[in-house]
Amino acid sequence: MKQFIGFLRKEFLHIFRDPRTMIIIFGLPIIQLLLFGKVINTDLQDSKIAILDQSHDNTTREITSKLLSSGYFVLGEELLPGDDVEDVFRKGKVKMVVTFGTNFEQDLERDGKVDVQLLADASDPNTARMLTNYATGIINDYVKKGKLQNLQLPHQIGTEVRMLYNEGLKSVYMFVPGIMAMILMLISAMMTSISISREKELGTMEVLLASPLRPIQIVLGKVTPYLLLSFINAVTIIVLGVFVFGVPIKGSILFLMAESFLFILMSLSLGILISTIAPNQMVAMLISVLALMLPTILLSGFMFPIANMPFPLKILSSIMPPRWFIVIIKNIMLKGTGITYVWKETLILMFMTFVFITLSIKNFKTRLE
Amino acid sequence: MDEKVITVKNLVKKFGSFLANDHLNFEVYRGEIFGFLGANGAGKTTAMKILCGLSSPTSGEVNVAGYDIYTETEKVKRNIGYMSQKFSLYEDMTINENIRFFSGVYGISPKDRKEKQEILLRDLGLESSKNTLIGSLPLGWKQKLAFSIAIFHDPRIVFLDEPTGGVDPITRRKFWDLIYEAADRGITIFVTTHYMDEAEYCNRVSIMNCGRIEALDTPDNLKQQFGAKNMDEVFLKIARNSE
Numbered sequence: 001m002k003q004f005i006g007f008l009r010k011e012f013l014h015i016f017r018d019p020r021t022m023i024i025i026f027g028l029p030i031i032q033l034l035l036f037g038k039v040i041n042t043d044l045q046d047s048k049i050a051i052l053d054q055s056h057d058n059t060t061r062e063i064t065s066k067l068l069s070s071g072y073f074v075l076g077e078e079l080l081p082g083d084d085v086e087d088v089f090r091k092g093k094v095k096m097v098v099t100f101g102t103n104f105e106q107d108l109e110r111d112g113k114v115d116v117q118l119l120a121d122a123s124d125p126n127t128a129r130m131l132t133n134y135a136t137g138i139i140n141d142y143v144k145k146g147k148l149q150n151l152q153l154p155h156q157i158g159t160e161v162r163m164l165y166n167e168g169l170k171s172v173y174m175f176v177p178g179i180m181a182m183i184l185m186l187i188s189a190m191m192t193s194i195s196i197s198r199e200k201e202l203g204t205m206e207v208l209l210a211s212p213l214r215p216i217q218i219v220l221g222k223v224t225p226y227l228l229l230s231f232i233n234a235v236t237i238i239v240l241g242v243f244v245f246g247v248p249i250k251g252s253i254l255f256l257m258a259e260s261f262l263f264i265l266m267s268l269s270l271g272i273l274i275s276t277i278a279p280n281q282m283v284a285m286l287i288s289v290l291a292l293m294l295p296t297i298l299l300s301g302f303m304f305p306i307a308n309m310p311f312p313l314k315i316l317s318s319i320m321p322p323r324w325f326i327v328i329i330k331n332i333m334l335k336g337t338g339i340t341y342v343w344k345e346t347l348i349l350m351f352m353t354f355v356f357i358t359l360s361i362k363n364f365k366t367r368l369e
Numbered sequence: 370m371d372e373k374v375i376t377v378k379n380l381v382k383k384f385g386s387f388l389a390n391d392h393l394n395f396e397v398y399r400g401e402i403f404g405f406l407g408a409n410g411a412g413k414t415t416a417m418k419i420l421c422g423l424s425s426p427t428s429g430e431v432n433v434a435g436y437d438i439y440t441e442t443e444k445v446k447r448n449i450g451y452m453s454q455k456f457s458l459y460e461d462m463t464i465n466e467n468i469r470f471f472s473g474v475y476g477i478s479p480k481d482r483k484e485k486q487e488i489l490l491r492d493l494g495l496e497s498s499k500n501t502l503i504g505s506l507p508l509g510w511k512q513k514l515a516f517s518i519a520i521f522h523d524p525r526i527v528f529l530d531e532p533t534g535g536v537d538p539i540t541r542r543k544f545w546d547l548i549y550e551a552a553d554r555g556i557t558i559f560v561t562t563h564y565m566d567e568a569e570y571c572n573r574v575s576i577m578n579c580g581r582i583e584a585l586d587t588p589d590n591l592k593q594q595f596g597a598k599n600m601d602e603v604f605l606k607i608a609r610n611s612e
Contacts, residue, residue, distance in 0.1 A: 002473060002476070003473055003474055003476065005473075006469070006470055006473025006474065007470075007473070007474070009470070010459065010462065010466075010470045013459075013461065013462055013466060014459070014461060014462075017461045017462075018461065202455060202457075202459075202460070203453040203454065203455025203457055204453075204455075204457050204458075204459060206423065206451065206453045206457070207451055207452070207453055207457040207519075208474075209423050210421040210422065210423055210446060210449065210451035210528070211446060211451070211471075211474045211475065212443060212446045212447045212474065212475065212476070213474055214443075
């Protein structure tokens with residue numbers, strides 16, 4: 001045990017004395033979370049729109065004020081009849097133009113039907129789609145709840161939409177689980193593999209193997225510091241997510257921690273496996289980045305929905321551990337589910353851990369033979 | 370000088386069908402400086418790894434420091450020291466921290482460690498640099514320190530794998546002074562090297578070729594046996610004979 005504590009002390013010295021390691025472990029998680037949460041925000045806020053109101057009656061004014069008070073839109077420009085609408089878009093001042101025709105209120109009361117035209121700048125298709133959706137939603141809402149409450153409409157089927165588990169459609173709800181998976185993977189798998197392959201590269205691994213330390217002690221000693229640091233990071237990300245970005249934790253925190261722990265163990269065993277393959281730090285890093293980071297970002301369903309992927313990529317995605325972890329933490333945090341709903345994903349992660357450890361032991365033995 | 374610390378009988382190591390060590394037989398005595406020579410790929414690193422317990426033999430009897438290499442690997446490891454060719458200290462740790470770490474690995478008590486550490490640093494003249502990072506020391510010092518730390522736990526045998534690669538002859542000579550001192554204290558030195566002048570410093574030398582030990586004797590006897598002026602010639606003759 002004393003040997004082991006001595007070993008841990010040495011490992012922590014390595015970590016604390018290497019600025020790069022320190023930045024990756026302590027800086028990266030926070031920077032990434034803030035970056036994804038604050039800067040790369042796919043939610044709409046204060047988008048500039050122009051209004052072309054040819055009626056200027058009560059209804060159009062009310063709709064306009066509803067739009068502008070929603071928080072999604074601000075008035076960029078007020079257009080007059082005869083203004084060139086395209087010109088506004090070309091100047092890039094606004095993203096959407098809302099046009100009310102003449103005699104808006106009268107038409108509405110007489111025919112029970114009137115059109116509002118939404119022109120959106122679709123050079124950025126995602127934003128355009130979101131803007132028009134939001135605006136349509138607000139206008140429909142107004143019509144239904146305010147104006148036409150007492151109006152008898154002939155046979156209409158209305159849809160009522162509620163976004164469960166993320167009412168505000170906040171993208172940070174997506175990013176927090178995704179970043180957690182990415183960071184834990186990065187620190188556990190990449191840092192362990194680098195730290196083990198560094199000893200190989202420097203020749204100190206042979207010295208350790210020729211010492212009374214048993215191989216299992218060496219591996220545990222290498223892994224334990226990163227286990228602790230990853231866990232601290234998991235907690236940091238969750239705390240930031242909850243208190244800075246308001247992501248809820250509806251399920252049990254203990255269960256969330258237990259699942260994070262499992263994912264960390266999985267990543268650590270993957271890191272050990274990489275280090276048994278990689279002859280030096282450079283290769284370990286390349287494998288980690290190319291084989292772990294990129295697929296984690298692209299294929300885990302963190303950025304792009306798995307349902308839209310072509311079949312081969314879907315298969316590839318299902319061997320990506322973060323994919324399952326993201327499902328688990330989203331379930332716990334947003335839906336408040338327990339093990340009965342995520343046992344399948346949990347078992348998959350356990351199985352992966354088992355496979356990685358078995359392969360590592362096998363590789364390690366062949367190398368010693 | 371008669372106490373045997375290493376006994377090897379019919380040691381065979383195969384990698385698939387490749388015979389890396391072909392029935393090696395030799396003995397090494399206490400306090401001896403035993404040179405283990407051979408061209409690259411002759412099988413000396415393989416043999417040394419087996420003696421250190423880093424790798425297990427295919428067949429044959431191997432006894433190191435009084436313990437059987439198959440069944441008592443841990444006891445063997447406790448009684449040997451090892452210094453690799455890349456010299457083996459942690460560059461991002463200070464001299465003190467390295468000593469502390471390796472003492473911990475070999476179970477030396479803090480009290481013993483402090484006493485021995487003081488003596489070691491005084492002998493090497495490094496008292497003032499005990500809190501210096503290893504990485505900032507010159508190569509010669511690093512090697513001396515690595516050797517001193519490899520024998521810090523008073524092993525019965527210390528294995529040196531090409532310990533003086535990449536240093537100038539004067540530093541090499543100084544390094545050998547340390548080796549002689551350790552041998553005087555009764556520590557057996559088992560050293561592989563490429564430098565033939567170093568072979569002359571050894572008490573006995575074995576020369577390997579293609580997995581077999583082709584010659585084993587004192588440098589003087591070997592020179593006589595092969596009618597050579599120096600070890601260089603002995604080495605070349607053996608290499609040519611087997612071709």
